Amino acid sequence: MSNVSALQDDAKSRPKTAAGRLSRLWSKNRSETNAAGYIFISPWLIGFLLLTVWPIAQSFYLSFTEYSLLNDPVWVGPQNYANIFLNDQLFRTSLGVTFAFVLVAVPLKLFFSLMVAMLLNKNLKAMHLYRTAIYFPSLIGGSIAVSVLWRNMFSLDGYVNHVLGWFGIQGVGWISNPNTSLGTLILLSTWQFGSTMVIFLAGLKQIPSELYDSSSVDGAGKTRQFFHITLPMLSPVMFFNLVLGVIGAFQMFTSAFIITKGGPVNSTYMYALFLFEKAFKHYQMGYASALAWILLLIIAVLTGINFLVSRYWVFYESEGGKAK
């Protein structure tokens, strides 16, 4: 079900002439569905106002205060922001760690999920078995259970080092070594590429097979087809996965909290963990709110850049004319 056909449905149901539109606007029926519409969306609307709009406003106010839950908030002006940017070494560290994580983990995940999705898009027997097996790690992915598993497997005398030992490689304590600890978290996140992959798969299934047929008649090879048909046709889906992947990666919490607790030497001190500790361990609610707003701005700017750049590489069928 594509969005385009849904829009066409809407257009059909609307009266075409101005008079028709006007009479419909004033009819009792119209105002009735107006009220009914708001009644139906009210659960979401109330929740949105109560749990999103109000908290956002509140958090903006709190970011200019000092507040520990015990006393009333005290207005301190932009001092929280000044402290964060000028004096807070942990802020810089956690931002650096988080950017490193996003820059490596997101492309890796996109790459693997696209490659596997293309394999899964072939017409083979028992495909659903492979799909289930490959999706499985993502199903259990965010759970604390997997973090426990990872912590054990990658410890100094853990399983991974024994396997490496067969090949004569002397492993390190992957989690206790500051040079490799972030790598193990990236590996964990890449292992869970399932949902990204399923979305790619849905996108691949919508590419008309005639495109491949006619291009192979014209003598195009597999590589050429990949770069000239698959990638352009898949670019909107790729864009969707990229935007949500970046947003999700910035908020990575559970594995850093359970597996490494941010260490060793803060090498995995992710931004979300920093924010959590400021707010709910030190109860510096004002300071943490300022951190939250900085995170929001970073994500907004990156998403904005993503949208701007997307004009140069994302190909929408409806704009570029029907591809033949």
Place this chain on the structure above:
Amino acid sequence: MTASRLKSSKLANHLLLTAISLLMLYPVIWWLGASLKKTEEMALPTIWPAVPMWENYSKGWHFSPEFSFAHFFGNTLMMECWNVIGAVLTSAVVAYGFARLQFKLRGFWFSILLLTLMLPGQVTVIPQYIMYNHFGWVDSYLPLILPHFFGGGAFFVFLLVQFIRGIPRELDEAAKIDGASVYGIFTRIIFPLLKPSLVTVAIFTFIWSWDDFFGQVLYLSSVEKYTVGLALRMFVDQFEIQWGQLLAMSLLSIVPSVIVFFLAQKHFVEGITTTGLKG
């Protein structure tokens, strides 16, 4: 391409996919074996222990002197039950409003709904916590359950809107001629037809709130109310970790999600496909 070449390329694909599947599942397979190992055996490269320690499961189940894991599973399932009910009922109602009814600012509200998909939770979590704290709801399940009763989350509303748009409008029109109101059309026509996607909503809600560790850490503090995830964290934080027991209990903790996934696997993939993510 000749038939034999086609066959060999199929075989190559099968081999590659089998290899990838094994690689993906390998940690899970190792996990199964490790949950039955003694601590000394843990690091050995063998998958299966010489003598399986079934007592890892029975001892792990009762690792806390006060409560067994049955208690923690009970807590989590009770919370899940409310979450699923809330998400299924309210997301269907909201989606029907957006998909079928004409009202002022509909497009505006719908774009806002989609925008909230991108909002990082960290921005709202602190004021929400302060608010729940003010109501005296911290250390109760209310902050974890209540949000599901407000439309169940933007993603589900979007998913159901896409699905409802695929239901022929002629059905609505026919019911309207028979005298049904918009409410009647929803309860008698749309809601029953939504069943397959509502299964998807239920599964996703179940699995995601099972894994919502952040919320549980934040709002549940007394051991009596702990969920399975929090009980596991308590286990990890012990002075000397009994890895065999811990891995055994971790493995049990994913069983409900796995069962739900396999029972409804068909709906799961279909549900994602109906979102029509094409751009």
